[in-house]
Amino acid sequence: MAKFFDSLTDALIRFIEQQHMFFVASAPANGRINLSPKGMDTFRCLDASTVAYLDLTGSGNETSAHILDNGRITIMMCGFEQEPIILRLYAHGEIIRPGTPRWEELAPKFEVLPGARQIVVANINSVQTSCGFAVPRYDFVEHRQKLVKWAEKQGPDGLVEYRNKKNRTSIDGAPTGLE
Secondary structure (H helix, E strand, C coil): CCEEECCCCHHHHHHHHCCCCEEEEECCCCCCCEEEEECCCCEEEEECCEEEEEEECCCCCHHHHHHHHHCEEEEEEECCCCCCEEEEEEEEEEEECCCCHHHHHHHHHCCCCCCEEEEEEEEEEEEEEEECCCCCCCCCCCCCCHHHHHHHHHHHHHHHHHHHHHCCECCCCCECCCC
8 A cells, every 4th residue: 555756746745735743753873763743834845855844942853963963854744634644755854054045045935933943854765655544533723832932932042042951962962963
């Protein structure tokens, strides 16, 4: 039932655009595997071989450390509401930080939310679809606003202080590239 593609098809791009949640997996050469759920309107298909998401300040920054270590990233989406599809994007990641020319190029594609710390670009190596016949069906209610409200309350200086304490290294002590 699994099918592999070299890049995204128009139908898969439409599927991605309908999703309210996605999952990001990454791992260093040595250390813990990380799997993070992501939400809000932060995911974009840049073209058939490139996707990106706006990464918000959170309790850790594992994906950044792992991409710096080896570049590997996998993104997964599940069809919870409509067709039972599981979509995996196997890719090589790139971290784009505010204040860089690439940020200036990509940021306008997003609503840059309070707490935005980087854009993660995934250059797709392989796409896999499989049935999601055992994935439960859920109805989307709304995006939670708690993280955005928390970031607004911190303010720019508070976010810098928080990132310096919590986001400069991974849980395994690897650097994330945040300075």
